Amino acid sequence: MLLYFLIPWMFLILLPWLPQAKTRPLFIAMALSDTLQAIFGLSLGQSFHGSWWPSLGLNIALAVTPFSQPLLWLNGIVLLSIACTNQSPSRDSVFWLSLAYSGVSLAFLSRNLLLYFLGFEIAVLPFYLLVRKEGGTDRRAAALYFLAFSAIAGMFLLAATLTLVVHHITTFDSHVVPRTLQFSVYGLLLVMWAIKTPLWPFHLWLPRTHGEASTPVSMYLSGVALKVAPFGFLSFSSMLAPAIHHASSLLALWGALTVLLGSLLALGQTDLKQTVAQSSIASMGYVLIALSFGTSLGNQAAILIMIGHGLASPLLFLVTSRIYDLIGSRQIQDMTGLYQKSPALVSWLTVGAFAYMGIPGLALFPGEFGVVMVALQRDPVILYLIIPAMLFMAATWLRVLARVHFGHLTRSTSNVSSRTGSVWSAAWLGIPLILIGIAPIWWTHIWNWGGLK
Amino acid sequence: MLGFLILTPLIVGTLGIWVPFKKMSGVIFSISAALFAFCLQSVIYPSHQDSRWNFLTLGGYPISLHWQSVPIANWMACLTTLINLLAQVYSAGYFSHDARRGYFQSVLLAFTGAMLCTVFGDNLFTQFVGWELMGVGSYLLIGYFRGETSARYAASKAMLVTRIGDVCFLIAVALAVIHHDNTITAINLHGTAFIAWALIGAVAAKSAQGPYASWLVDAMAGPTPASALIHAATMVAAGPYLLIRYTLLLHHTPGGLVTLMILGGSTAVLAAMGAVGSQEIKKLLAFSTVSQLGMMILAIGMGSPRTAWNLLVAHAFYKALLFFVSGIASYRAQSGLLSRMAGSLHRFEFSALFMMGALGMSGLPPTGGFLAKEALYQTASHGLDTLMLDLLLSFLGGAYTAKLVKALIPVKAPPVHRTSYGMLIPSYIISGLVLINFFWHPWVSVRPIFIEQTWPSLLSIGLGATVGAFWTIPFPLLTGVLYPALWRRINQLAGWTVWVDHTLVQGTLTIVTVILWANRLVRWGGSGRAQRYALLSGIALLAIVIWNIHV
Amino acid sequence: MTAWIVLGMVPIVLMVFELLEVPKALSLGTLAAGLAILMVLFSQPHAVLPMYEHLLAPHQAIVIYQELVLGTALGLTGVLAPHQDRLASTLLMMATAGGVAAVSTNNWLMLFLGIETVNVGLYGLAGHWSWTRIGDEALIKYFILGSLFTAAEVAGIGLIGGIHGTLTIGPSTTGHSVLIAGLTLMFSALLFKMGSFPFHLWAPDTYEGTAWPATTVIATLPKIVAGSVLIHLTTSGVFNALPHLTQGLETIAVGTMIVGSLGAWRQRRLKRMLAYAAIAQVGYILLPLSSRHMGAASVYLLSYALTSIAVFGAASALSGSANPTRLDLVGVLDTGGRWFAATLIVALAGFAGFPFTLGMAAKLYSIEAVMHDSPVLWLTALLVTGFTFLYYFRWIYPFFAQSPKTDDSTVSPGINTSQLFALLIVGLGIWSYPLAWLTQNFL
Structure with a gap:
C-alpha cells in the first residue's frame, strides 16, 4: 500500500x-x-x-x-x-x-x-x-x-x-x-x-x-x-447516519433539482466543451440523490455513477479537444458533417453521448438505474424532476449528434490530417466504459460488493 | 443457446458498425440465415430453453438478463428473423452500389438482435435493454442518409420521442426490481398498476400511438429495407407484443384496457385519415402502419390479445411486402410521390406482389389480413360503439388502399429501370407468405369465420375504396406540430436556465464587489500619511482603553 | 548566570570589533558563534544571583521564548550575511539582547527596557540600510508611531505600578479602572509591536520603504519578542483584570486576519503584499490566546518565525534592492535564482498552510484551540484562511507562468540560509516529533 x-x-x-x-x-x-x-x-x-x-x-x-x-x-x-x-x-x-x-x-x-x-x-x-x-x-x-x-x-x-x-x-x-x-x-x-x-x-x-x-x-x-x-x-x-436520514429527502430533492437544471444548462450551451461540463453537473446530481438516503443500494449506485461519469466525461473532453484540433472550433454548429472528416472521432463521441443518455451497455446506465430504484424506494416525488431531466439530457446529446452525424462539412479551417493514433487513444477510456456497462457484475464482484452467485 | 441467439447478432452487428471489413455482407447473410433457421427449428420442435445472466446486484437486489423460449416468443422471433433475412437480401439489391452497405446491414443485424432480446426476455429489465438498444438502432437506421436534413430531423425526433416512453419503461423496470417481480408471470400476477401504466406509456411512444404518432411518419427518411424491418416485425411491433405478454397485468389494472381502447381506436382512425390524405407512398404506408398498430392496441384493449397477435402477424407480412414493392416502384419512378408512380410496376409484379399486399392491408381475401380484420370485427361486434369504430376503420382502410392501388396501376409503357433480383426475390417470398397466412396462423387458432357474416366489413371496405379512389384532398393530421413546439419550449427552458445562471454570476460579482470595497477601505488606511496613521492608531488606542474601562 | 553575562558581553565584544575595524567575517562569525553559544547556555538549567532572581519570570516556558528569540537572530544572521557589516552585527546583537531580556523578565521596567532596546537596534538597522529618501521616510514613520506607543508603555507602566505598588509582573484580578487603563495601554503597545489590527497601519509603509534586510529583521525579531511576551503575559493571567479580554482578543485576532488578508489581496508589489500577509499571520497567533491556549499560540509563533525568515530571506536574495511585481517573478525558476524561487514558493505555501508544511500544522493548532468557542469565531477564521489562498497562490503562480527565456536577470545564483529554513518548514511539517515534544514538555 x-x-x-x-x-x-x-x-x-x-x-x-x-x-x-x-x-x-x-x-x-x-x-x-x-x-x-x-x-x-x-x-x-x-x-x-x-x-x-x-x-x-x-x-x-x-x-x-x-x-x-x-x-x-x-x-x-x-x-x-x-x-x-x-x-x-x-x-x-x-x-x-x-x-x-x-x-x-x-x-x-x-x-x-x-x-x-x-x-x-x-x-x-x-x-x-x-x-x-x-x-x-x-x-x-x-x-x-x-x-x-x-x-x-x-x-x-x-x-x-x-x-x-x-x-x-x-x-x-x-x-x-x-x-x-x-x-x-x-x-x-x-x-x-x-x-x-x-x-x-x-x-x-x-x-x-x-x-x-x-x-x-x-x-x-x-x-x-x-x-x-x-x-x-x-x-x-x-x-452521521441520523442526520443524513433526517435531511435525506431535502438533499435528494436538491440533487434532483441539480439534475434537472444541469441538464437544461447543458442543453442551453452552444459550445461542446461547455455541454460536457454542464452535463457533469447533472451526473453529480444523480450521485447526490443516490447518496442522500444512505442505503447500501444508494451508495452502490452512487459509486457506479461516479465510475461511469468518471470515464464518460474525460472521454468526451478528450474527443472535444481532438475535434478542436481538427476543425479549430468547439462550437456545436461548426461540427456539421464531422463524420466525413473523422469517423472514428464521431464514433467515440457517440459512445460518450449514448453513455450520458443512459443507454444500457455503457457505464452510466447501471448507476442511473440504481438512482431510479432508490428514488422509487424512498422518495418517488423526485422522479418528477428526474424524468424531464433524462429527456433534456437526451435532447442535449441528440442535438450534438445531429450535427456531427449529419450534413456536409462546411468548415475545414485546419489542414491537420486526422491522426489515427491519437483518435484511438480515446480507447483508454472508451473500452472500460463499455466493459463496465456490459458486465457491471464482474467488476462489482472484484470490488466485493457481493451478489455474484 | 438462447443467449447465443441474441448475443451473436448484437455483437457481430456492433462490431460491424465500428470496424468495416470487406466480407461483412456475407457474414451477415449467413448469420441472418442461421438465426432464422434456428428460430424456425425451435418453432417446429419446441423445446424449453432458458438462459440467465446476472447483470448486476445492487444493494441486494438482483438485476439479471433472463431469456426464455415460450411459444409466442418463438413465433415472434421466427417472424423477426425472417423479415430480417429478407430485408438483408433486399438491401443487397437496394444498396448494390453503396460503399456503406456493410454498415447498414450490421445495424440491421444488431437491431434484430435487440428485438430478439425483448422478444425472449422473461423480465422487464431484459425487455428494457432490448427496447433501448432498438431505440439506438432505429436512430442509426433512420439517419442512414447522412447528407439529408430530413434524415437528421427524423432520426433525432425518433430517438427523442421514443425516449419519453423509454423513461416510463425504465421506471416500470425499477419498480419491478424493487418489488422482486423478476419474471413476466410474477409481474402479471402481482405487478402494481403503476407498472401497467408505465408500460402503456412506453408502448404508446415506441409504437407511435396517440400524440407520439408523427415520429414514425417522419421516419420514412430512412432507407426502405430499414423501414420494412422497423414497421413489420421490430420496434413498433414490439409495443403490441409487449402488451400481449402483459395482458393479465392489464386486465387487473383499473382503466387500463379502456385507455388502450381509446388510445388505439382514436390513433387508428386519425392515422387512417392521414393515410387517405397523403401524397407520398412511404408516408401513406407509415400512416397505415400507425393505424394498424392502433388496431392491434384496440384489440388488446377489447380484451382479445389473440386478435392483436393475428393482426400483428398479418401486418408483418403484408407491410414488409408493400415496403419492398414500394421501394422497387419508387426506385424505378425515381420519386416517392404517388402522382409519379404510375407505370412503375410490370403487370405481373403488380398483380402478384403489390395486389397481395394491398389486399392484406385493406383486409380482403385471400390474405392473412382478411382473417385478422374479421377477427377484429367479431371482437368489436360485442358493442355498438366498437362496431361502428371497426366499420369506420375498414372504410378508411379500403380508402387508402384504393388510393395506393390507383397510383400504381400499370400503364402500357413498361418501366425503364431494371431491378436487381436481390430486391425482387424477397418480395416474391413474402408475397407467398401473405397468401399462406390466409390458411395458416402461427401460435393461435383462428375462430371459424362464416362468410355470410363478413358482409358489413367487406361492404365498408368497398365503399371506402370507392371514395378513396377519387379522394385527393390531404388531411393535415398527425403532422407532428407538437414536436417542434415541444423542442422550442425545451430550448426556451434551457435559455431561461442559462439566464438564471448569468444572473447568479452577477450575484457572485456583487459579493466580489463588496470584498473589493472592503479591500479599498483597508488600502485607504494604508495611505502613506504618517499623520493619519498616528491619528487612527491613537483613536483606536483610546477606543480600546475606553471600552475596557466602561465595563 | 553565565548565560546572562555572555549575553551582555557579546554586544560589547562586537562594539570593540567595530572600533578595531576587524574583518567583516570575524564580526559576523563572532555574532553567529555568540548566538549559538547563547542558545546552548540558555538551554542549560542555570541559576542567577539571588538579587536578580525576582527579575526573572519563574516560568518553565521562558526558555522556549529565549531560544526562539536567539534562534531567530541566528537565522537572521545567516540569511542576511551578505548584507551585514560590523555595525549591523552589533545592532542585531543589541536588539537580540533586548529581546531576550524582554521575554525573560518578570518586571515591567525590565520589559520596557528590553522592548526599547529591541527598538533601538531596529531603528539603527533600518537607518543603516536606508539608501533612499523613501527608506528614510519609512524609518521616520516607524519611529514616530513607535514612539507613540513607547509613550503608551511608559504611561501604562506608571499606572500599573501606581496601583500595584510594585513593578513586578503578576496576575491581576481587581477591576480598578486605572489599572485597567494601564494594562490596556501595555496590551495595545504589545499589539502594536506585533503589527496587529487596529495598530497595523505602520507596517505596510515601513516594510515597503525599508531595504530588504531591514524588512526581514523588522518582520521577525520585534514580532517574535512582542508575541512571546504577549503569550506569556496573557496566559499567566496578567491581563485578567481586563473585562473584555477574551472578547477583545477574539475581535482583534479575527480583525487582524481580515484586515491583513484584505490588504494583501491584489497588491501589486511583493513587499507590500508580504506586509499585509504578515499582519494576517499575526491573527493566528492571537486567536488561540483568546482561549488562553499557550501551546497553539507558541507553535504558530515558531512557525511564523521560520516561515518569515525563509520568505524574506528568499525574497531579499531574489529581488536585490527592487520591490518586484508579479511580472518580475515570471520565469525566475529558469534562471540562476531558481533555488530562491523554490524557497519562496515553499515558504508562501507554508504561510498559506499547504499540507505537509509547518504552516498547516500550526494553523490546525491555532484553530483547534478555539473550536470550543462560538462557531462564528472559528468559521470566520476558517473562511479568512480560505481567502488567504487567493493572494498566496496568486503570487505563487507567476513562477510557473509561461515566459520567454530571459537571461539578463539580476538574481545572483546560489543558495543561502533561507533554503535551510524552507527545508525546516517542510521537515517540521512532516516530522511531527519536535513540535509534539515541545508542546508536551514546555507549553
Whole structure:
C-alpha cells in the first residue's frame, strides 16, 4: 500500500531533475505502474496505521474499502489515459497533475478525517495553477472562480472535521457522534458538498473552469477530482447516519433539482466543451440523490455513477479537444458533417453521448438505474424532476449528434490530417466504459460488493 | 443457446458498425440465415430453453438478463428473423452500389438482435435493454442518409420521442426490481398498476400511438429495407407484443384496457385519415402502419390479445411486402410521390406482389389480413360503439388502399429501370407468405369465420375504396406540430436556465464587489500619511482603553 | 548566570570589533558563534544571583521564548550575511539582547527596557540600510508611531505600578479602572509591536520603504519578542483584570486576519503584499490566546518565525534592492535564482498552510484551540484562511507562468540560509516529533 503512494512521490521528487524529453515516457511509466499497483497491489481490507500528529488528531490511517477500490482504479485509469493522450506535456503541468493525483489518492484511501482533508486540499492548488497557466483567454477569472469556491468548500470541510476532532472523533470508523454535534457537522459538510459536488446554484465554478482549462486538466478534474467530495459523503455517512436520514429527502430533492437544471444548462450551451461540463453537473446530481438516503443500494449506485461519469466525461473532453484540433472550433454548429472528416472521432463521441443518455451497455446506465430504484424506494416525488431531466439530457446529446452525424462539412479551417493514433487513444477510456456497462457484475464482484452467485 | 441467439447478432452487428471489413455482407447473410433457421427449428420442435445472466446486484437486489423460449416468443422471433433475412437480401439489391452497405446491414443485424432480446426476455429489465438498444438502432437506421436534413430531423425526433416512453419503461423496470417481480408471470400476477401504466406509456411512444404518432411518419427518411424491418416485425411491433405478454397485468389494472381502447381506436382512425390524405407512398404506408398498430392496441384493449397477435402477424407480412414493392416502384419512378408512380410496376409484379399486399392491408381475401380484420370485427361486434369504430376503420382502410392501388396501376409503357433480383426475390417470398397466412396462423387458432357474416366489413371496405379512389384532398393530421413546439419550449427552458445562471454570476460579482470595497477601505488606511496613521492608531488606542474601562 | 553575562558581553565584544575595524567575517562569525553559544547556555538549567532572581519570570516556558528569540537572530544572521557589516552585527546583537531580556523578565521596567532596546537596534538597522529618501521616510514613520506607543508603555507602566505598588509582573484580578487603563495601554503597545489590527497601519509603509534586510529583521525579531511576551503575559493571567479580554482578543485576532488578508489581496508589489500577509499571520497567533491556549499560540509563533525568515530571506536574495511585481517573478525558476524561487514558493505555501508544511500544522493548532468557542469565531477564521489562498497562490503562480527565456536577470545564483529554513518548514511539517515534544514538555 505504501508503494502505491511512493511511486507518485518519487516521481514528484525526481521530476524537476529530469530533462524535458524524458517527461512523457516517465509520466506514462509512473501512471502505468501506479495503476497496476492500484489494481493488483491494493486489495480489500488492506490497511495501514501510523501516528503522525496525535495532538492534532491527524494520524495516518489508510484502508481499502469496497467503495474506495473502484475509485482508485478510476483514478489510475484516468491518469493513464491523460499520460498517454497528452503528446507534449510540459514538465510543470505533469508535476502539478501528479501532485493532484497523489492528493486524490490520499483522500480516497484515508480513514482519518484530517488526512482526508489534506488529500482534498492538495488537489486544489495544482488545479489552480494548471488552469491559470494553461487555459483559454478567460483563464484568469476561471482560475479565480475555482480557487475561491474550492477554498470556501475546503474551509467548511475543515470546520466540520475540526468540530469532530475536538470531540475526539478522528477517524471515519468511529460510530459515536453526539446527536447535537451531528447536525452542525452535517450542515457544515453540506456546504462543502454543495460547492464541490457541485449542486445548483453553487456550480458556477465548474463550467467556467472546464471552459478554460486545458484538456488534461478538464479530464482529470471531472474524471476523478470531482469525486473526492461525494466520496467524503460515503465516508462520513456511517457516523452521521441520523442526520443524513433526517435531511435525506431535502438533499435528494436538491440533487434532483441539480439534475434537472444541469441538464437544461447543458442543453442551453452552444459550445461542446461547455455541454460536457454542464452535463457533469447533472451526473453529480444523480450521485447526490443516490447518496442522500444512505442505503447500501444508494451508495452502490452512487459509486457506479461516479465510475461511469468518471470515464464518460474525460472521454468526451478528450474527443472535444481532438475535434478542436481538427476543425479549430468547439462550437456545436461548426461540427456539421464531422463524420466525413473523422469517423472514428464521431464514433467515440457517440459512445460518450449514448453513455450520458443512459443507454444500457455503457457505464452510466447501471448507476442511473440504481438512482431510479432508490428514488422509487424512498422518495418517488423526485422522479418528477428526474424524468424531464433524462429527456433534456437526451435532447442535449441528440442535438450534438445531429450535427456531427449529419450534413456536409462546411468548415475545414485546419489542414491537420486526422491522426489515427491519437483518435484511438480515446480507447483508454472508451473500452472500460463499455466493459463496465456490459458486465457491471464482474467488476462489482472484484470490488466485493457481493451478489455474484 | 438462447443467449447465443441474441448475443451473436448484437455483437457481430456492433462490431460491424465500428470496424468495416470487406466480407461483412456475407457474414451477415449467413448469420441472418442461421438465426432464422434456428428460430424456425425451435418453432417446429419446441423445446424449453432458458438462459440467465446476472447483470448486476445492487444493494441486494438482483438485476439479471433472463431469456426464455415460450411459444409466442418463438413465433415472434421466427417472424423477426425472417423479415430480417429478407430485408438483408433486399438491401443487397437496394444498396448494390453503396460503399456503406456493410454498415447498414450490421445495424440491421444488431437491431434484430435487440428485438430478439425483448422478444425472449422473461423480465422487464431484459425487455428494457432490448427496447433501448432498438431505440439506438432505429436512430442509426433512420439517419442512414447522412447528407439529408430530413434524415437528421427524423432520426433525432425518433430517438427523442421514443425516449419519453423509454423513461416510463425504465421506471416500470425499477419498480419491478424493487418489488422482486423478476419474471413476466410474477409481474402479471402481482405487478402494481403503476407498472401497467408505465408500460402503456412506453408502448404508446415506441409504437407511435396517440400524440407520439408523427415520429414514425417522419421516419420514412430512412432507407426502405430499414423501414420494412422497423414497421413489420421490430420496434413498433414490439409495443403490441409487449402488451400481449402483459395482458393479465392489464386486465387487473383499473382503466387500463379502456385507455388502450381509446388510445388505439382514436390513433387508428386519425392515422387512417392521414393515410387517405397523403401524397407520398412511404408516408401513406407509415400512416397505415400507425393505424394498424392502433388496431392491434384496440384489440388488446377489447380484451382479445389473440386478435392483436393475428393482426400483428398479418401486418408483418403484408407491410414488409408493400415496403419492398414500394421501394422497387419508387426506385424505378425515381420519386416517392404517388402522382409519379404510375407505370412503375410490370403487370405481373403488380398483380402478384403489390395486389397481395394491398389486399392484406385493406383486409380482403385471400390474405392473412382478411382473417385478422374479421377477427377484429367479431371482437368489436360485442358493442355498438366498437362496431361502428371497426366499420369506420375498414372504410378508411379500403380508402387508402384504393388510393395506393390507383397510383400504381400499370400503364402500357413498361418501366425503364431494371431491378436487381436481390430486391425482387424477397418480395416474391413474402408475397407467398401473405397468401399462406390466409390458411395458416402461427401460435393461435383462428375462430371459424362464416362468410355470410363478413358482409358489413367487406361492404365498408368497398365503399371506402370507392371514395378513396377519387379522394385527393390531404388531411393535415398527425403532422407532428407538437414536436417542434415541444423542442422550442425545451430550448426556451434551457435559455431561461442559462439566464438564471448569468444572473447568479452577477450575484457572485456583487459579493466580489463588496470584498473589493472592503479591500479599498483597508488600502485607504494604508495611505502613506504618517499623520493619519498616528491619528487612527491613537483613536483606536483610546477606543480600546475606553471600552475596557466602561465595563 | 553565565548565560546572562555572555549575553551582555557579546554586544560589547562586537562594539570593540567595530572600533578595531576587524574583518567583516570575524564580526559576523563572532555574532553567529555568540548566538549559538547563547542558545546552548540558555538551554542549560542555570541559576542567577539571588538579587536578580525576582527579575526573572519563574516560568518553565521562558526558555522556549529565549531560544526562539536567539534562534531567530541566528537565522537572521545567516540569511542576511551578505548584507551585514560590523555595525549591523552589533545592532542585531543589541536588539537580540533586548529581546531576550524582554521575554525573560518578570518586571515591567525590565520589559520596557528590553522592548526599547529591541527598538533601538531596529531603528539603527533600518537607518543603516536606508539608501533612499523613501527608506528614510519609512524609518521616520516607524519611529514616530513607535514612539507613540513607547509613550503608551511608559504611561501604562506608571499606572500599573501606581496601583500595584510594585513593578513586578503578576496576575491581576481587581477591576480598578486605572489599572485597567494601564494594562490596556501595555496590551495595545504589545499589539502594536506585533503589527496587529487596529495598530497595523505602520507596517505596510515601513516594510515597503525599508531595504530588504531591514524588512526581514523588522518582520521577525520585534514580532517574535512582542508575541512571546504577549503569550506569556496573557496566559499567566496578567491581563485578567481586563473585562473584555477574551472578547477583545477574539475581535482583534479575527480583525487582524481580515484586515491583513484584505490588504494583501491584489497588491501589486511583493513587499507590500508580504506586509499585509504578515499582519494576517499575526491573527493566528492571537486567536488561540483568546482561549488562553499557550501551546497553539507558541507553535504558530515558531512557525511564523521560520516561515518569515525563509520568505524574506528568499525574497531579499531574489529581488536585490527592487520591490518586484508579479511580472518580475515570471520565469525566475529558469534562471540562476531558481533555488530562491523554490524557497519562496515553499515558504508562501507554508504561510498559506499547504499540507505537509509547518504552516498547516500550526494553523490546525491555532484553530483547534478555539473550536470550543462560538462557531462564528472559528468559521470566520476558517473562511479568512480560505481567502488567504487567493493572494498566496496568486503570487505563487507567476513562477510557473509561461515566459520567454530571459537571461539578463539580476538574481545572483546560489543558495543561502533561507533554503535551510524552507527545508525546516517542510521537515517540521512532516516530522511531527519536535513540535509534539515541545508542546508536551514546555507549553
